[in-house]
Amino acid sequence: MTMDVDFSALATQGPDGARRLELALDGMTCAACIFEIEAALKTIPRLAAARVNYADRRLTLEWTAPTFDFAAVAERLRRMGYRARPFERESGEREERETSRRLLRCLAVAAFASVNVMLLSEAVWLGGDMDASTRDFFHGVSALIALPAAAFAGQPFFASAFAALRAKRLNIDVPISLGVLLSLAMSVYETLTHAPQAYFDSATMLLAFLLLARYLDHAMRRKTRAVAANLAALRAPVALRLGPDGAQSYVPLAALTPGDLVLARPGERIPADGVVVSGEASLDESVVTGETRRRNVATGDAVYAGSMDFDGALTIKVEAAAGGSLIDEIERLVDKATAARSRYMRLADRVSRLYAPLVHLAALLTALAWLAADASLHDALVTAIAVLIVTCPCALALAVPAVQVAASGALFRAGVLLNSADALERLAEIDTVVFDKTGTLTTPEPRVANAPEIDPALLELAARLAHSSRHPLARAVAREYPRAAAIEGAREEQGAGVVAIVDGVEARLGDPRFCGLERDCAARAARGDASVIAFRHGERTAALVVRQSLRRDARETIEALARRGLRVIILSGDRVAPVEAAARTLGVAEWRGAMKPADKVARLEALRAQGRKILMIGDGINDAPALAAAHVSLSPIDATEIAQAAADAVFLGEGLAPIVTTIDAARRARALMRQNLALSLLYNAVAAPLAMAGLLTPLIAAVAMSSSSLIVTLNALRAGRETRREASTQQSEAAA
Amino acid sequence: MTVLLFLVPLALLLGALGLAAFVWSLNTGQYEDLEGSAARALSDDDLKDAQS
Numbered sequence: 001m002t003m004d005v006d007f008s009a010l011a012t013q014g015p016d017g018a019r020r021l022e023l024a025l026d027g028m029t030c031a032a033c034i035f036e037i038e039a040a041l042k043t044i045p046r047l048a049a050a051r052v053n054y055a056d057r058r059l060t061l062e063w064t065a066p067t068f069d070f071a072a073v074a075e076r077l078r079r080m081g082y083r084a085r086p087f088e089r090e091s092g093e094r095e096e097r098e099t100s101r102r103l104l105r106c107l108a109v110a111a112f113a114s115v116n117v118m119l120l121s122e123a124v125w126l127g128g129d130m131d132a133s134t135r136d137f138f139h140g141v142s143a144l145i146a147l148p149a150a151a152f153a154g155q156p157f158f159a160s161a162f163a164a165l166r167a168k169r170l171n172i173d174v175p176i177s178l179g180v181l182l183s184l185a186m187s188v189y190e191t192l193t194h195a196p197q198a199y200f201d202s203a204t205m206l207l208a209f210l211l212l213a214r215y216l217d218h219a220m221r222r223k224t225r226a227v228a229a230n231l232a233a234l235r236a237p238v239a240l241r242l243g244p245d246g247a248q249s250y251v252p253l254a255a256l257t258p259g260d261l262v263l264a265r266p267g268e269r270i271p272a273d274g275v276v277v278s279g280e281a282s283l284d285e286s287v288v289t290g291e292t293r294r295r296n297v298a299t300g301d302a303v304y305a306g307s308m309d310f311d312g313a314l315t316i317k318v319e320a321a322a323g324g325s326l327i328d329e330i331e332r333l334v335d336k337a338t339a340a341r342s343r344y345m346r347l348a349d350r351v352s353r354l355y356a357p358l359v360h361l362a363a364l365l366t367a368l369a370w371l372a373a374d375a376s377l378h379d380a381l382v383t384a385i386a387v388l389i390v391t392c393p394c395a396l397a398l399a400v401p402a403v404q405v406a407a408s409g410a411l412f413r414a415g416v417l418l419n420s421a422d423a424l425e426r427l428a429e430i431d432t433v434v435f436d437k438t439g440t441l442t443t444p445e446p447r448v449a450n451a452p453e454i455d456p457a458l459l460e461l462a463a464r465l466a467h468s469s470r471h472p473l474a475r476a477v478a479r480e481y482p483r484a485a486a487i488e489g490a491r492e493e494q495g496a497g498v499v500a501i502v503d504g505v506e507a508r509l510g511d512p513r514f515c516g517l518e519r520d521c522a523a524r525a526a527r528g529d530a531s532v533i534a535f536r537h538g539e540r541t542a543a544l545v546v547r548q549s550l551r552r553d554a555r556e557t558i559e560a561l562a563r564r565g566l567r568v569i570i571l572s573g574d575r576v577a578p579v580e581a582a583a584r585t586l587g588v589a590e591w592r593g594a595m596k597p598a599d600k601v602a603r604l605e606a607l608r609a610q611g612r613k614i615l616m617i618g619d620g621i622n623d624a625p626a627l628a629a630a631h632v633s634l635s636p637i638d639a640t641e642i643a644q645a646a647a648d649a650v651f652l653g654e655g656l657a658p659i660v661t662t663i664d665a666a667r668r669a670r671a672l673m674r675q676n677l678a679l680s681l682l683y684n685a686v687a688a689p690l691a692m693a694g695l696l697t698p699l700i701a702a703v704a705m706s707s708s709s710l711i712v713t714l715n716a717l718r719a720g721r722e723t724r725r726e727a728s729t730q731q732s733e734a735a736a
Numbered sequence: 737m738t739v740l741l742f743l744v745p746l747a748l749l750l751g752a753l754g755l756a757a758f759v760w761s762l763n764t765g766q767y768e769d770l771e772g773s774a775a776r777a778l779s780d781d782d783l784k785d786a787q788s
Contacts, residue, residue: 031771031772031774031775031778032775034772034775034776034779035779052772053768053769053772054769054771054772054775055768055769055770055771055772056769101762101763104762104767105759105762108755108758108759108762109755112751112752112754112755115751116747116748116751119747120744134740137740137741137744138744141744141748145748
């Protein structure tokens with residue numbers, strides 16, 4: 001099949017006039033692929049440059065001429081075994097890259113300053129017989145390094161603290177900014193008055209540590225998002241558009257506008273919402289509504305993107321979602337649920353809200369106590385500022401992000417992509433798990449449900465025959481033996497089945513009538529959500545029941561969740577009978593069927609009113625509002641786009657095991673965060689009294705602050721190590 | 737101790753050069769694809785160009 005795809009709509013034009021197009025690449029396994037791809041594309045005429053980004057698995061094409069032969073690029077990539085899909089870089093991603101670079105620049109400056117200032121400070125601390133003029137010289141040089149460096153590298157903290165203060169709030173950046181600014185101001189004053197002590201090293205070191213944590217946190221999230229965006233681009237379908245002159249061309253979905261005519265053929269998903277202009281077919285709308293029974297549509301009926309066309313070609317007129325359509329209602333519900341979700345207060349913010357006033361009060365009391373004890377105003381102020389410096393929440397600010405980086409990195413390698421920064425903290429709190437059925441507990445694509453009852457040799461032959469057909473039911477049979485060789489000379493009879501000669505005997509796969517097996521199949525076709533497909537090879541026959549079946553590890557996963565004391569509930573948009581059957585097989589006592597999207601949200605609200613913290617797991621368009629309304633939510637990677645956007649995390653793979661891994665990792669991460677917060681508070685409990693008593697020297701401050709930060713960071717690394725170990729044992733168990 | 741008046745600025749200058757090099761490499765996008773860059777160092781396609 002040649003794909004004449006028109007991707008020009010997605011190209012961006014740079015200031016130099018060059019056009020760029022980014023493609024997500026699938027199939028890159030080693031670094032040698034870089035050279036293979038770039039060499040193969042070098043000879044395409046009018047293509048100025050092709051460059052692979054191996055870390056992000058992306059390919060950037062660049063050209064200046066009005067156009068180039070995109071089909072040739074796609075064809076060469078395909079022949080080498082790569083799949084490429086153009087990719088609309090979200091504007092958010094570009095901003096993220098800028099933020100990441102800015103943090104790295106700030107980090108570099110802060111690290112440079114702290115190393116050099118530390119070198120000078122150590123000379124002052126350890127050079128016992130240093131004369132006063134040399135010391136002043138060293139302090140002066142330190143000031144010249146530290147002041148501009150802090151002005152540059154401290155911006156992220158100052159900006160955030162300023163924004164918080166203007167909104168009359170306190171966040172962790174307020175005490176950080178205050179500590180840095182006060183220690184710099186006091187050090188400058190002490191330098192000018194030829195005093196023996198200055199805190200330039202503390203200020204710059206603090207900034208370097210904090211920037212490192214922020215940069216790592218940011219980089220981890222950016223990497224996760226890039227991978228998720230790649231997967232989305234690779235899955236994004238293209239639409240077959242019918243031009244005004246009747247010409248057919250493949251276009252990316254982003255290029256479709258209302259009024260366009262698109263074609264949907266049997267076995268394909270409907271590319272966009274619209275109205276059927278001609279043709280009739282039965283649609284599997286389970287990703288839209290959760291309903292597994294197929295719906296017949298004809299001219300004039302509305303159809304939704306994502307529905308699977310089972311039989312019959314449709315011509316569809318694309319329509320902008322007009323008020324009142326199903327998708328509109330869903331989007332309205334998602335918006336409402338997102339707005340209603342009370343802004344979650346993060347652990348670190350909760351602690352710092354208590355911490356900041358406490359520290360400022362302690363500093364004030366110190367100054368007053370020293371004045372009461374007849375100390376000079378200068379000494380009282382210096383001691384109070386020393387309290388603020390030493391309690392500057394470096395370890396406190398590292399406590400949570402360090403765990404977050406370690407845990408989300410380990411989850412990333414275990415195939416769980418976290419969307420939002422506070423998802424781990426919310427995941428650790430859940431006590432109820434709500435599952436959607438269709439596409440979540442069950443596989444998104446139909447499977448042969450009675451495969452174990454059928455002679456494997458016969459089934460394999462049926463699968464080989466099925467490989468010659470694009471019909472959804474045939475593909476379900478083919479999936480039983482995905483690597484079986486197709487039978488040569490197989491012939492498809494439209495709307496009936498596939499026929500071929502195997503070992504001199506005719507083999508037929510398809511409609512029961514086509515195979516002469518009506519009687520055998522009639523008994524099995526009683527239920528509406530299963531389809532029966534017949535197979536005959538000479539005298540040997542089989543009736544294959546095809547339906548969406550439960551995921552392989554669904555039962556084990558639900559048992560594992562129950563063992564952890566979680567209440568498991570199924571809420572499905574499907575009819576009551578199939579939901580009941582699934583719930584009974586899985587041993588879930590609480591279930592409801594025939595739920596509309598708004599019903600699911602209402603049920604979640606009712607549970608929340610009882611004080612339940614809910615993890616919602618769903619994949620369909622109809623689940624999106626519930627995903628947004630739940631305390632925290634997960635989606636499988638084959639979920640619809642709107643569901644993934646509403647979910648806090650996406651997990652890869654066929655099974656449900658990542659759900660258990662994620663919950664365990666989140667609980668462990670929360671325990672470590674609490675430990676870390678306790679450690680940093682302990683450090684303050686020791687260091688603050690020293691500072692209040694006036695015993696603090698810059699040397700003690702530097703040692704105490706850096707050692708507390710290191711301890712907290714090392715403790716956080718345990719989050720990653722244990723999650724990795726657990727994920728690998730789960731994988732080996734699954735393989736065994 | 738007057739030697740410090742030369743040595744300290746000299747040390748700072750060298751450090752600042754390193755910092756400038758880092759910022760330059762960051763701004764020219766050399767941290768965009770760390771895994772790919774590691775592999776590209778092993779490519780010998782420049783040799784082929786030289787022979788032909």
